[in-house]
Amino acid sequence: MKDYSHLHIGVLALQGAVSEHLQQIEQLGAKASAVKKIAELTNLDGLVLPGGESTAIGKLMHQYGFIEAIKDFASQGKGLFGTCAGMILLAKSLENDPRVHLGLMDITVQRNAFGRQVDSFQTTLEVEGLAEPYPAVFIRAPYIRNIDTAKVTSLASFNGNIVLAKQEKLLACSFHPELTGDNRIMKLFLEMC
Numbered sequence: 761m762k763d764y765s766h767l768h769i770g771v772l773a774l775q776g777a778v779s780e781h782l783q784q785i786e787q788l789g790a791k792a793s794a795v796k797k798i799a800e801l802t803n804l805d806g807l808v809l810p811g812g813e814s815t816a817i818g819k820l821m822h823q824y825g826f827i828e829a830i831k832d833f834a835s836q837g838k839g840l841f842g843t844c845a846g847m848i849l850l851a852k853s854l855e856n857d858p859r860v861h862l863g864l865m866d867i868t869v870q871r872n873a874f875g876r877q878v879d880s881f882q883t884t885l886e887v888e889g890l891a892e893p894y895p896a897v898f899i900r901a902p903y904i905r906n907i908d909t910a911k912v913t914s915l916a917s918f919n920g921n922i923v924l925a926k927q928e929k930l931l932a933c934s935f936h937p938e939l940t941g942d943n944r945i946m947k948l949f950l951e952m953c
């Protein structure tokens with residue numbers, strides 16, 4: 761197994777699925793910390809923005825100064841991985857919502873994009889760079905409507921919509937990679953960090 765013990769990855773712990781991410785990062789051999797204050801960003805190599813409720817997380821991020829602090833973190837070349845609500849937080853624009861939170865990634869994201877009937881589901885995805893299909897769990901998930909193709913690379917699609925994309929050291933996915941035992945997407949992120 762590859763050694764990631766030199767990496768220290770944070771998980772933004774304002775709301776949402778935090779502990780599963782911490783476990784997955786540790787499973788891969790990196791150091792993992794829950795981040796509740798901006799001072800805890802110091803010395804991290806990367807940060808996961810977890811799934812949850814993007815409006816709630818965004819509000820708390822504004823309240824605690826995380827918007828500026830995370831933009832600054834990204835400008836230092838540190839990695840950011842937005843999963844589900846985290847993808848919404850990274851997006852430069854939202855299709856069905858006037859809000860922009862971090863606005864770091866050149867993608868347009870549609871919230872709750874799969875509608876009510878298929879609220880939550882699991883499927884397998886072909887992912888660029890992975891030899892075997894990846895089991896992906898979607899929970900009231902967003903997807904990417906548009907990317908700036910000069911800057912962003914699509915790594916996986918589902919029914920013609922992008923659900924995993926990368927832009928330099930930013931990674932965003934629609935699904936919850938922390939909810940299956942399969943840590944290959946997290947590993948992709950550690951490689952970027």
Ligand SMILES: NC(=O)CC[C@H](N)C(=O)O
Pocket residue numbers: 810811812813814815843844845846848871872899900901902
């Ligand atoms: N599982 C999730 O993170 C859901 C995201 C949520 N629907 C939102 O808009 O914030």
